[in-house]
Amino acid sequence: MSDVVRYEVTDGVAWLTIDRPEARNALSKDVREGLWAGTRRFVADDDAAVLVVTGAGDKAFCAGGDLKEMAETSLEVPPPDFLPQFGRNIDVPKPTIAAVNGVAYAGGFLLAQQCDLVVASDHARFAISEVKVGRGSPWAAPLSWLVPPRVALEILLTGDPLDAARAKAFGLVNHVVHACDLRDHTQSLARRIAANAPLSVRAAKQTAYLSAHHDLADAYDRAEEIWAPVYRSADAQEGPAAFRDKRTPVWKGR
Known part of the structure; x- marks a missing residue:
């Protein structure tokens, strides 16, 4: 600095x-x-x-x-x-x-x-x-x-x-x-x-910029690739579990 x-x-x-x-x-x-x-x-x-x-x-x-x-x-x-x-x-x-x-x-x-x-x-x-x-x-x-x-x-x-x-x-x-x-x-x-799930936030940012670089069909395909590991993450299980248990989720970023 x-x-x-x-x-x-x-x-x-x-x-x-x-x-x-x-x-x-x-x-x-x-x-x-x-x-x-x-x-x-x-x-x-x-x-x-x-x-x-x-x-x-x-x-x-x-x-x-x-x-x-x-x-x-x-x-x-x-x-x-x-x-x-x-x-x-x-x-x-x-x-x-x-x-x-x-x-x-x-x-x-x-x-x-x-x-x-x-x-x-x-x-x-x-x-x-x-x-x-x-x-x-x-x-x-x-x-x-x-x-x-x-x-x-x-x-x-x-x-x-x-x-x-x-x-x-x-x-x-x-x-x-x-x-x-x-x-x-x-x-x-x-x-x-x-405060939001970090993997979801990063994927959301990537998704927002897809239409600036790809046509719509390609953007959808690329979005599916971006979000697949998010769906499979531990955080994707933590979110619904926290909602069920009426508690604040604890994100792991994985």
Whole structure:
């Protein structure tokens, strides 16, 4: 981990926080390295069932790339490992949530987009602003799967920000809450996920993304393959037994 990215686990929920509020949590080299380290730590952390990505302060989730650093290094095409992109250059089988506490522009939009769920404060803003600074956004290729194609085109072509309410209306955001409630609301959502059977949660996440990669018939076949070991697991017997016995299930993850 780096000094500008913090990792902490509370009740099975890992919080990965970009702690560079004076620079609007921009993606400097140290931040990028910290995000890589934190993501790998979460994947390997048996005590963490859900990852929340957020930024320190109340102004910015992440304002994107560090433009000063880019100018100094004359950055052209970012390398494939420039930034962790969940599901693209690193496999993250457990659920992820973006807690967006301010602006999520450019690379900040990327971080939010790659998470499975998004909770936003009511003053959050989202933008793919690369067209305004002559940069690129190849990572936005899945956007038209997340929102209607014409909405994706407007976001990409104008570079104009969406407020939290409009982002929610388009399906880019799951929940919009008051800024003072963002952490508690996100923690509560993550804990509800973490309380569920872990094998079922992971399979559910895989299933949700099948239609982005396969036609319907293939998606059904692949879903059957994903869920077969879940049906055969000890947890699949524990759930009904706990219901019968009127007790809280004890998941083993096997």
